[in-house]
Amino acid sequence: MRKKITLKQIARELDVSISTVSKSLRNSLEISEDTRQKVQAFAKFYNYKPNNIALSLKNKKTKTICIIIPEIIHHFFATVISGVENVANENGYNVLVCLSDESFDKEVINMEMLANGSIDGFIISLSKETQQKKDFHHIVEVINQGMPVVMFDRVTNDILCDKVIIDDSLAAFNATQFLIDKGFKKIALLTTVDYVSVGKLRTEGYVKALLNNELQVDEDLIVKIEDTENFEHNIAKLIQNNDVDAIFAVNELFAVTAIKEAYKLGKKVPDDISIIGFTDGIISKYSSPSITTVSQNGIKMGAKAAKMLIERLESEEEEQQDEQYSTEVIETELVERESTI
Amino acid sequence: MRKKITLKQIARELDVSISTVSKSLRNSLEISEDTRQKVQAFAKFYNYKPNNIALSLKNKKTKTICIIIPEIIHHFFATVISGVENVANENGYNVLVCLSDESFDKEVINMEMLANGSIDGFIISLSKETQQKKDFHHIVEVINQGMPVVMFDRVTNDILCDKVIIDDSLAAFNATQFLIDKGFKKIALLTTVDYVSVGKLRTEGYVKALLNNELQVDEDLIVKIEDTENFEHNIAKLIQNNDVDAIFAVNELFAVTAIKEAYKLGKKVPDDISIIGFTDGIISKYSSPSITTVSQNGIKMGAKAAKMLIERLESEEEEQQDEQYSTEVIETELVERESTI
DNA sequence: CTGAAAGCGCTTACAG
DNA sequence: CTGAAAGCGCTTACAG
Numbered sequence: 001m002r003k004k005i006t007l008k009q010i011a012r013e014l015d016v017s018i019s020t021v022s023k024s025l026r027n028s029l030e031i032s033e034d035t036r037q038k039v040q041a042f043a044k045f046y047n048y049k050p051n052n053i054a055l056s057l058k059n060k061k062t063k064t065i066c067i068i069i070p071e072i073i074h075h076f077f078a079t080v081i082s083g084v085e086n087v088a089n090e091n092g093y094n095v096l097v098c099l100s101d102e103s104f105d106k107e108v109i110n111m112e113m114l115a116n117g118s119i120d121g122f123i124i125s126l127s128k129e130t131q132q133k134k135d136f137h138h139i140v141e142v143i144n145q146g147m148p149v150v151m152f153d154r155v156t157n158d159i160l161c162d163k164v165i166i167d168d169s170l171a172a173f174n175a176t177q178f179l180i181d182k183g184f185k186k187i188a189l190l191t192t193v194d195y196v197s198v199g200k201l202r203t204e205g206y207v208k209a210l211l212n213n214e215l216q217v218d219e220d221l222i223v224k225i226e227d228t229e230n231f232e233h234n235i236a237k238l239i240q241n242n243d244v245d246a247i248f249a250v251n252e253l254f255a256v257t258a259i260k261e262a263y264k265l266g267k268k269v270p271d272d273i274s275i276i277g278f279t280d281g282i283i284s285k286y287s288s289p290s291i292t293t294v295s296q297n298g299i300k301m302g303a304k305a306a307k308m309l310i311e312r313l314e315s316e317e318e319e320q321q322d323e324q325y326s327t328e329v330i331e332t333e334l335v336e337r338e339s340t341i
Numbered sequence: 342m343r344k345k346i347t348l349k350q351i352a353r354e355l356d357v358s359i360s361t362v363s364k365s366l367r368n369s370l371e372i373s374e375d376t377r378q379k380v381q382a383f384a385k386f387y388n389y390k391p392n393n394i395a396l397s398l399k400n401k402k403t404k405t406i407c408i409i410i411p412e413i414i415h416h417f418f419a420t421v422i423s424g425v426e427n428v429a430n431e432n433g434y435n436v437l438v439c440l441s442d443e444s445f446d447k448e449v450i451n452m453e454m455l456a457n458g459s460i461d462g463f464i465i466s467l468s469k470e471t472q473q474k475k476d477f478h479h480i481v482e483v484i485n486q487g488m489p490v491v492m493f494d495r496v497t498n499d500i501l502c503d504k505v506i507i508d509d510s511l512a513a514f515n516a517t518q519f520l521i522d523k524g525f526k527k528i529a530l531l532t533t534v535d536y537v538s539v540g541k542l543r544t545e546g547y548v549k550a551l552l553n554n555e556l557q558v559d560e561d562l563i564v565k566i567e568d569t570e571n572f573e574h575n576i577a578k579l580i581q582n583n584d585v586d587a588i589f590a591v592n593e594l595f596a597v598t599a600i601k602e603a604y605k606l607g608k609k610v611p612d613d614i615s616i617i618g619f620t621d622g623i624i625s626k627y628s629s630p631s632i633t634t635v636s637q638n639g640i641k642m643g644a645k646a647a648k649m650l651i652e653r654l655e656s657e658e659e660e661q662q663d664e665q666y667s668t669e670v671i672e673t674e675l676v677e678r679e680s681t682i
Numbered sequence: 683c684t685g686a687a688a689g690c691g692c693t694t695a696c697a698g
Numbered sequence: 699c700t701g702a703a704a705g706c707g708c709t710t711a712c713a714g
Contacts, residue, residue: 004486008692018693019702020701023700031699035699049457051690052458052459053394053397054706055691055692057394057691057707058691058693059706060706064459072413072419075416078413082440094439094459096437096438097437116391117345117395117707118393118394118405118435257627260629282624283623288601288630347708348707348709349708357684360687360709364684373683395708396707397690398692399709400690400708400709
């Protein structure tokens with residue numbers, strides 16, 4: 001059990017000063033070829049690696065970024081992490097992952113715990129509870145301390161910072177228009193409660209598309225789902241009581257559940273009902289029938305968010321922060337599969 | 342933009358020494374009630390929080406653990422992270438997530454990069470490439486440095502450390518036996534190449550079950566899939582050329598693909614072919630028909646792994662390491678759904 | 683009760 | 699060319 005070796009030990013062994021060792025290892029020209037060689041050989045033999053924590057303290061940066069997400073079980077968020085990881089690693093950064101579990105308190109605790117020097121910046125998608133409370137003091141505080149934050153997907157206009165989003169409203173508009181173009185008249189919407197920012201925006205896009213085509217918005221066809229458990233009967237009721245011929249769902253869970261409920265009620269997808277989902281995840285891909293969906297490229301979003309954060313971190317060093325925040329919109333597209341005619 | 346305040350600044354403002362400030366904040370009895378109050382009030386007002394990095398350097402521990410997984414996109418690994426997070430947070434630890442992308446080199450780089458003081462310990466599931474190469478020097482080295490490692494799921498006997506696994510062979514045996522009990526005779530196996538430890542063990546369980554029931558093992562019915570892309574035709578060929586009446590797949594991707602390929606060939610699941618998968622993920626749950634599967638509780642595995650790691654970390658402080666490693670086996674069970682009669 | 687000093691492991695401006 | 703000193707932000711044994 002050979003513990004890690006330090007500069008101090010090397011210095012003692014070779015009978016030189018710590019400064020000399022440090023400089024030798026950093027290939028300083030100040031040091032004679034001879035000692036440099038000697039020190040480097042010794043260090044290599046003992047597999048010396050500088051202690052990261054000491055470097056962090058000295059440099060006042062940790063080369064670690066933190067991503068806070070509501071749930072890792074959601075495939076979309078997992079893909080975002082993957083995108084963040086790629087870019088972070090390429091740039092020599094590590095990624096700390098925190099889960100808020102959709103809880104405001106956990107989000108706050110996580111941020112406060114890490115804002116004390118442990119990391120260089122945050123990438124965050126708001127928890128449901130935070131969006132509901134509209135309390136963003138923890139994020140504002142971190143930004144005020146001079147720590148950069150990039151928000152993605154579930155963002156808020158109440159905070160000024162870099163953001164990565166998709167055009168949820170437009171994507172929903174296009175999906176709905178696609179159904180309208182197919183000739184469907186009774187198009188239902190499965191959405192979340194309004195305080196979830198993306199749910200609300202998607203609902204708006206749906207409504208806009210209907211109005212744009214002079215179709216009337218029937219409240220009975222709009223189902224707002226609060227809980228992600230036990231919502232099946234809401235969907236079943238919708239299908240049973242209304243003669244819907246198409247459904248637009250704001251996530252893939254709602255979409256696949258609609259397929260199953262329709263099937264139970266003797267309706268086939270896409271023959272009797274066409275269905276479009278949102279988020280191109282594995283459920284959509286492997287469901288039978290596979291689901292036509294709005295693709296929301298998580299890897300790309302994560303990569304972009306990481307890039308923005310790291311650029312800000314690295315630019316901070318040179319000149320003064322310019323405080324010009326930007327919002328990047330990642331393209332979406334409709335992936336046609338078997339659940340639509 | 343109020344930067345974080347330090348002990349030094351507080352000391353200067355209040356015209357006392359740094360030691361006095363530090364002790365006051367830690368409620369040391371050495372300090373007079375009076376100064377203590379004054380310092381604490383001031384610190385609270387300026388929202389003082391000790392710098393984590395400085396504490397890490399001082400205490401020689403970071404309260405951060407790292408989990409290295411092959412892919413985050415796999416639902417199983419995402420659930421493991423979730424389990425690790427829960428336990429880690431409860432104990433005041435943060436979780437760094439690294440992805441090896443099934444690559445040996447990335448695994449090595451990640452470990453070496455973090456073994457220099459950045460974290461207190463590792464939780465790891467081996468990449469495919471590492472299992473193939475059987476080169477574990479990076480892990481051995483870390484352990485020799487005195488940093489605890491807990492392996493899970495894809496483990497190896499070549500390394501002595503704490504491990505969390507399921508009994509892959511037994512679980513596969515039971516799944517196969519289940520099919521045999523239903524009266525099936527031509528039971529096919531969709532598995533991975535042998536160097537993936539869990540694939541190999543599951544294959545062994547399958548073979549054992551057949552032999553145990555005096556059924557012969559037909560090599561034509563065993564499909565070993567190397568690549569996770571473009572393997573559909575292998576499965577199609579199996580179904581087409583052999584009159585299989587049941588299939589046991591070692592993961593859910595293979596299982597759901599089998600359903601789709603069978604369907605294309607005009608065979609229905611479960612009417613014509615019964616299928617059992619492995620890993621109770623979202624694909625199995627939302628597939629149509631939903632898939633009977635061996636549940637492999639990722640949350641539980643992650644939680645257990647984190648618990649073992651943290652216990653070792655905290656016990657290290659007190660007495661000398663006892664070097665008694667243990668292997669925990671997490672229970673599995675067969676979740677019956679629609680893909681089996 | 684308060685503070686100077688040493689130390690965690692490193693880097694670097696400054697002396698010699 | 700080499701090394702002592704200061705410093706990153708903290709804690710704590712030791713003096714006073």
